[in-house]
Amino acid sequence: MKAEIICVGTELLLGDIINTNATWLANQLKDLGIDLYYISTVGDNRRRMEEVFKTAYQRSDLVIITGGLGPTEDDLTREVVSAVTGRRLRFYQELADQINEKFKKFKRKMTPNNLRQAYLPEGAEVIKNRVGTAPGLYLKVNNTIFVALPGVPREMKINFTEEVLPRLKKELPEKGIILSRLLRICGIGESAMEEKVKDIIQNQSNPTIAPLAGNSEVYLKVTAKAASKKEAEALLKDTVDQLYQRLGMYIYGENDETLELVVGKILKKHGLKLAIAESCTGGLIGHRITNIPGSSDYFERGFVTYSNEAKIEELGVPEDVIVRYGAVSPETAKAMAEGVLENSRADIAVAVTGIAGPGGGTPEKPVGLVYCAIADKSGRVDLYDFHFWGEREWIKYSTSQYTLYHLWKYLINKFSVEPKNTQ
Amino acid sequence: MKAEIICVGTELLLGDIINTNATWLANQLKDLGIDLYYISTVGDNRRRMEEVFKTAYQRSDLVIITGGLGPTEDDLTREVVSAVTGRRLRFYQELADQINEKFKKFKRKMTPNNLRQAYLPEGAEVIKNRVGTAPGLYLKVNNTIFVALPGVPREMKINFTEEVLPRLKKELPEKGIILSRLLRICGIGESAMEEKVKDIIQNQSNPTIAPLAGNSEVYLKVTAKAASKKEAEALLKDTVDQLYQRLGMYIYGENDETLELVVGKILKKHGLKLAIAESCTGGLIGHRITNIPGSSDYFERGFVTYSNEAKIEELGVPEDVIVRYGAVSPETAKAMAEGVLENSRADIAVAVTGIAGPGGGTPEKPVGLVYCAIADKSGRVDLYDFHFWGEREWIKYSTSQYTLYHLWKYLINKFSVEPKNTQ
Known part of the structure; x- marks a missing residue:
């Protein structure tokens, strides 16, 4: 045709x-x-x-x-x-x-x-x-x-x-079958990812493996041709298994599984409530989480604490911490996440604070620097720092992406879930 | 050529x-x-x-x-x-x-x-x-x-x-010049808008007027050809003036002026602080407002009150109001906006509550029903109801769009600003 x-x-x-x-x-x-x-x-x-x-x-x-x-x-x-x-x-x-x-x-x-x-x-x-x-x-x-x-x-x-x-x-006449699986990869750059799987890509003709660039994530599209669906699926499975072995926790989902979806699935399954505090992202993380139908089952509330006063009044971040370390600091991120737990009904709290630009950067704290904290009721707080480069909306989006990625990893580890998702 | x-x-x-x-x-x-x-x-x-x-x-x-x-x-x-x-x-x-x-x-x-x-x-x-x-x-x-x-x-x-x-x-024979102005229009559908200006479009060959569809907004692109820039600008002005006369407050901006931008400009100019409470949009309105560089000058904080508890605890919405009228009701929207004013340092508060779907709709309150409230320190509260149809993300986006549009109209009226923006 x-x-x-x-x-x-x-x-x-x-x-x-x-x-x-x-x-x-x-x-x-x-x-x-x-x-x-x-x-x-x-x-x-x-x-x-x-x-x-x-x-x-x-x-x-x-x-x-x-x-x-x-x-x-x-x-x-x-x-x-x-x-x-x-x-x-x-x-x-x-x-x-x-x-x-x-x-x-x-x-x-x-x-x-x-x-x-x-x-x-x-x-x-x-x-x-x-x-x-x-x-x-x-x-x-x-x-x-x-x-x-x-x-x-x-x-x-x-x-x-x-x-x-x-x-x-x-x-279409009944003929060959073409099947694809798209592996969704975060937390690693495209060229570093390719380096890890270069030999597999090069020694492969069916399935083919195509690296694709996404927004603050990358993909590997694995495509098999075969006479039957079963045969195509088997071909896919072999190759995809190899890729999972090389890339492990960098692969967070497949096909249409976005980060907000995979995070939501785990929260829902374990009956956990999430609350968040956003500064530089201004609401984007909450927006993405609530794009998933049924997210009201696990998304409890969000605080968009854009001003320092909001961080202090809504989350109880000590004024002293902001004065001493700055609104963009690991200490403030930690206090924000702890404040979310105290001021909500959530089991898990996520907080981000950073400099989205174009103004507000300094040599010590440049535009694109972001701190992220993930806290739970056990008292555990995980801290991350991100260093993005680019325009305001890109930095906001990348922050949402990496925050969701680390939240996903946190949940996977917490529940010792095998991330490998072989269909 | x-x-x-x-x-x-x-x-x-x-x-x-x-x-x-x-x-x-x-x-x-x-x-x-x-x-x-x-x-x-x-x-x-x-x-x-x-x-x-x-x-x-x-x-x-x-x-x-x-x-x-x-x-x-x-x-x-x-x-x-x-x-x-x-x-x-x-x-x-x-x-x-x-x-x-x-x-x-x-x-x-x-x-x-x-x-x-x-x-x-x-x-x-x-x-x-x-x-x-x-x-x-x-x-x-x-x-x-x-x-x-x-x-x-x-x-x-x-x-x-x-x-x-x-x-x-x-x-090229003579150096003709082509200039365009894009009028950005919200609050009216494409066909209703065209009906209002149909005769102008039809009786016009230079400038040409092309209606374009956007996301929950529409555009009129006015394009003039002339021998000189001055002449092209004059042609544009004549036609654009006519369109402003017909469409008035439906035109909120031109060219690259998004709703979040025009809203931000007025807030900044008048030294006003904005705070918001979002339910169904989950953070999207805050995200859009903070896409504008320098929005920290006027965006004070946001509450993503997704659960009823959050509405009650963060904003002081009376439990009684939610029980009697429902979380999606003009009464709740009003109480949310008033609660934002009381629980922030903002001069103006915006609140939205609605049903983004796909679940949660009833015959009386279908998916796509949204209530919006705009309140200020004078005690004035403006209430709006929106009726969207479509998918979850579309309803969320349309809600953010119409909320920002009504906020813009509120600000224009408050300051008796002439919306007409003739370059």
Whole structure:
């Protein structure tokens, strides 16, 4: 199956947006074993869209379009697919009902242009959009499949995964199976990590092992091809086992398991409550922890003690400690974590204090210096210092990442859990 | 001048690399006033490259190609430009000498395939590459200009800026100027917003007005073309003034001015301290506020009162209020905001409580229902209710967005500031 991606949107031609949709879709097609031959970007212009869609119709078996599905006059994807395939636009009552309902439910007034979204080319299946308003379409015509998805990356990804992927899998002949496992690695840099597993990577062709860079973490993507799922899984297991032996506690999770997820799982399992005190991260750690559904089971409260007064008043950090050692010091981090335990109902407390920049650094305490403390009811307090480099948001994110990583390690050690997660 | 970008490289079709070259070049062309109509990506495949290059030759005045200029058999850009334009490849002695010299300088052995880089289509000017090995080409043939640049982003950018930009400027008839202003709009949906300004958008060709969707906000991008900067600015001002008249307080900022930034600016200017209490957002609002450098001047502290106990103990929310009205209720939001004022040193307090889902919803209080309170020392408390739909992270983000928007409106009204920000 020869595939082609068309991204519609003048904003892409003006350089306002980096086209991450195409990259994401390219990866999806690769995982399906579908060959992608072209990616095209075209503006919201009827004539030029027709030209590009027509070419795609002639040369490709699968045409995935993103963008141009909104309610405005500029949104022409429905019309152009219709014109190019000769399938007239038809009014879908179910779509009109859904659109009406969404507006009613949220008590907003529906403007008439929204009903443009209720028209699709004759014969098209509706791609439901449970996370937005613009429905997509799936149309098979003369052995070419047209798929149109919203341009908003989040909606596009969810709709593709839930609605398009199952349909495409049915179209593919039964052949080889490609399986991947993504190992998520923190606490070590990309080149140091690669050095540890270089020989395994080099002596390996199936599975392949690809190192990938993340945000304050790195990944190893292990991909196996085989005739059956069982065989592919066995191939993966052998290689992944070797990588776990080399990298041990640097691997904190696999696939979609973020740090906030793996931390939350252990807390939940052991019925523990967590509370946190954040200074330089300003709430980011709490935000990440509460991104996990059900986190209210273990996340008890957070203190964003940005000012010194807040550290003293909320957490009982002795003023003397701040004066003598500074707000950014191991002593203050320790007092913050202990203060969290005293001023909450949590079993485990985490505290961070650091200099996110760009101002506030000194030669002794530069921008990017962060202290982290993890304390529990036994009186144990673990202290860490981080030294990041970069911009404010990067330092904040890296702090959240390393803090969660050390919290995960603390929990793993506390419960003597085997970190190895062989599926 | 109609331009087109072609990115060559199978790695782009495999999704291994995000195509930042195209975005960067798109911005360069915009600044030059050159209209970019298409971006195409194609793999290192001779037949498909020929097809894409040929189409571009037929429809565009300027074709900028990145990638495919290296020394390997896979690097086909030179050959394909030659085939499509009918200009035979010619040996450039100067290029061969340069390549030889570079290898000598770095004491590496030159393999014969490197000499492939010494061939260019007849009539092509050499694009020097002072930061890498692969030279590019600049070829004018039948009123179409072909530019080929290396795919490595750093080399591509330096070569474009130093070698291509001066040549293109000479080709342009008059130095037209393009200027844009991005209006940032919150508190209204995309279609309702467009309805309000539809006639202005439709009756307008210079400046153009493009509606763009953001995350829980929308944009209007106003772009003017003129002979001089002054003239472009005047054109922009006229149109932008009209849009402000229609949209008023929905426009909270322009260009890079985020909500956290405009809120912070007013707080700082008036020497006010802000403290917040977050329930469903888990720290996200504090995180966003502290993304702004210098936010410690006005952000005093935050309470992430995730559990009911935290709401009662940290903020003094009466247990009775939670029991009678629920943790997600206007009454609780109000008590939280008042509690923030009493338990901090802030002048203004913001509190949110809601149901981020996926669990925890009821028919009366569905997932996505959020209450927000803004309180100040005068005893005034403003209450808002939001009704979002979507996933957990989306509801959290939308809550942070609408909370910051209402805080901005509160501050604008408090200080009778004119929101209109005409540059």
